[in-house]
Amino acid sequence: MKIEDCFYIGYVTKTKGLKGEVQIFFEYEEPEDLKLETVYAEINGKLIPYFVSSSKLQNNQTGNFYFDDVxxxxxxxxxxxxxxxxxxxxxxxxxxxxxxxxxxxxxxxxDKHFGELGEIIEIHEYPQQFVAVVPYKFREVMFPLNDDLIEEIDQENGILKVNLPEGLVDLYTQE
Structure with a gap:
């Protein structure tokens, strides 16, 4: 199994108890939708299969797992x-x-005041919110993607209309 044939779901955060139980933090948005019978751990650049003998998902994007042979x-x-x-x-x-x-x-x-800022090149996911990154005037402007700032999402034309707070764009573009 190669890494390019797989998708990342999270990482092991810690051990629990003495019998080999581990906790996994899921960066995958909906871990309850995943089929967690065999997972692959990246060890020294290789994917090693671990067969799940039991698991219990928590409400905080984590789960406790026992693997065969661990x-x-x-x-x-x-x-x-x-x-x-x-x-x-x-x-x-x-x-x-x-x-x-x-x-x-x-x-x-x-943006309501600045007009076209540019294309969203990246979206960072933080625990409280998602943040968009847009190149504007040779700088990267970052702003949260939340209901307070988003005015309209035009899926058909790929346009996001926002009303950014006064001064936010200036923070990134002033020398």
Whole structure:
């Protein structure tokens, strides 16, 4: 199994107890939709399969896991901070009409006061919010993607209309 044949779901944060249980933090948005029978840990650039013997998902984007052949804390500690992947074939299929905030990447941003700012080149996900990155006047302008700032999403034309707070764009463009 190669990394390019897989998608990233999270990483092992810590061990729990002495019997090999580990906690995984999911960076994948909806871990409850994942088929978690076999996961792949990236160790020294290679993906190693781990067969899940039991798991319990929590409400805070984490889950507690026992793997076959990981029956002691010493074996579990080797997995801490390792990235966890699943094969692309197990990636949940989204409904065609489902639109996620991350789908705004590539949209052209139009601000109420500044007009066209440019294309969203990146969307950062933080615990409290998503932040868009737009190149404007040779600088990167960043702003939160929330209901207070978004006025309209034109999916058909790929346009995001926003009303950014006064002074936000100036923060990035002033010398």
């Amino acid at each position: 029956d002691h804390i010493d074996k579990a500690e080797k997995l801490v901070r390792k990235k966890i992947y699943l094969p692309n074939s197990e990636k949940p299929v989204r409904d065609e009409d489902e639109f996620l905030i991350t789908d705004l990447k590539g949209f052209i941003v139009h």
